[in-house]
Amino acid sequence: MANPADFSQEELSDGSNILRLSGNFAIASVGDVDNRLRDVKGPVSEIDISGVVRMDTVGAWLVHRTAKEHNAQVTGGANDAGRLIDAISGVDRSEVIPKPHMSPLNRFLTEVGSGVVVGITTLLQFLGFVGQVVKAFFILMMNPGRFRWHAVVQHFDMVGIRALGIVGLMSFLIGIVIAQQGAVQLRQFGAEVFTINLIGRLTLRELGILMTAIMVAGRSGSAFAAQIGTMKITEEIDAMRTIGVVPAEALVVPRVIAAVIMMPLLGIYASLMAIIGGGILCWIVLDIPPATFVQRLREVTPMTDFWIGMIKAPVFGAIIAMAGCFQGMQVKGNAEQVGLKTTAAVVQAIFLVIVLDAFFAVFFSEIGWD
Structure with missing residues (x-):
């Protein structure tokens, strides 16, 4: 050469x-x-x-x-x-960047600051996602032919029917716990009969809907995040965009509608199961017959408690579904992200549900629905 x-x-x-x-x-x-x-x-x-x-x-x-x-x-x-x-x-040439020395206070403040920034960023992204879902919903209302009724019915089955067993059992046991603890505390004052007041008002107004929402968040919200996250990993959502299908219309809106419709029905079912559980314990422990229990329940439980629960239920359902779908859409990179975002969906949904429940409690108290 x-x-x-x-x-x-x-x-x-x-x-x-x-x-x-x-x-x-x-x-x-x-x-x-x-x-x-x-x-x-x-x-x-x-x-x-x-x-x-x-x-x-x-x-x-x-x-x-x-x-x-x-x-x-x-x-x-x-x-x-x-x-x-x-x-x-x-x-x-490898450049070694010296790690800055930080005091425990500075490290704590740095972590808190980073957490606040991430929280605010996630909140803004979630609000933007909610806006996209609302826009997609109104577009479907203007074009009913594009609405996927079959997908909504399928999610009815997953969110509602398949959750009846676990929600019913959980609510039944919660009713027993409320009745037992109420009876123990009220017995000190000879007021065991007021246990019925506690069961009726607490289950219809608060715990029936709240515990159902938490159960749906852990069950259906996580499923939404995992399903959509897997579709992101396998590039199915990109393929949908390529052929002109809007993911918010095809994937998110049916799930949100299913959760909004099924949450009030699950809430009524959960409240009834809790009342049945509390009534059985009152019958066995306090010798209050079922007829007396039902009559007393009708006298002391106002209809406003029922309507408060029915107002909160669809809001909780929408928040749970959108939180799950939002986190599913955030999946990027690899399959590990699916697990991380599924966990984040459950945590975010439960947190938002509890925050909204506190807001509703203050709001209804201020307008006189005590």
């Missing part, structure tokens, strides 16, 4: 050596120069590349490696070869 890579070694008076490179230091011309450079003995103070005719990244790496091994200086590099060696050296 014409003009192959080569070098000569010149010894100076102080015992050090100069390597003078020549020829084409390219991958097709280096030949055995690599091994010969490795075998160079003695201290090397300088590597002269002024005689190099052509050099590629392989040749530049050989020169850089030799200079690094012998702690030598590369000279004669006022050309493209010199610039290439400098570039290789920059890539190989």
Whole structure:
């Protein structure tokens, strides 16, 4: 091969050596120069590349490696070869960034600040997502032919019918717990009969809807996030956009509608199961017959408690469904994100439900629905 890579070694008076490179230091011309450079003995103070005719990244790496091994200086590099060696050296050079020392207080404040920034950013993104869902809903109202009724019915089954068993059992046991604890505390004052007041008002107004919402968030909200997140990973949502299908219309709106419609029905069912559980315990422990229990329940429980629960239920359903779909849409990268976003969906939904429940409690108290 014409003009192959080569070098000569010149010894100076102080015992050090100069390597003078020549020829084409390219991958097709280096030949055995690599091994010969490795075998160079003695201290090397300088590597002269002024005689190099052509050099590629392989040749530049050989020169850089030799200079690094012998702690030598590369000279004669006022050309493209010199610039290439400098570039290789920059890539190989590892820069150690010292970790700043932080006091425990500063570290705590930093973590709190980061958490606040993430929380505010997530809230703003969620509000934007809610806006997209509302827009998609109104577009479907203007174009009923695009509405996917089959998907809504399918989610009725998942959100409502398949949740009857666990919601009913949970509510039944909660009713028993409320009755037992109420009876123990009220017995001290000889007012066991007021246990019925506690069961009726607490289940219809608060716990029936709240516990159902928490159960739906853990069951259906997580399922929404996992389903949509998996579709993001497999690029099904991108394919839907490619063929002109809006993901918010096809995936989010049916789930939100199903949750909004099923939550009031599940809330009524849960409240009835809690009342039945409390009534059975009152019958067994307090000797209050079922007829007396029902009559007393009708006298002390106002209809406003029922309507308060029915007002809260669809709002909770919409929040749970949108939180699950929102977190599912945030999945990026790999399958691990599906698990992380599913957990975030449940936490976010339960948090928002409790915040809204506190808001409703204050609001209804202010307007006189005590």
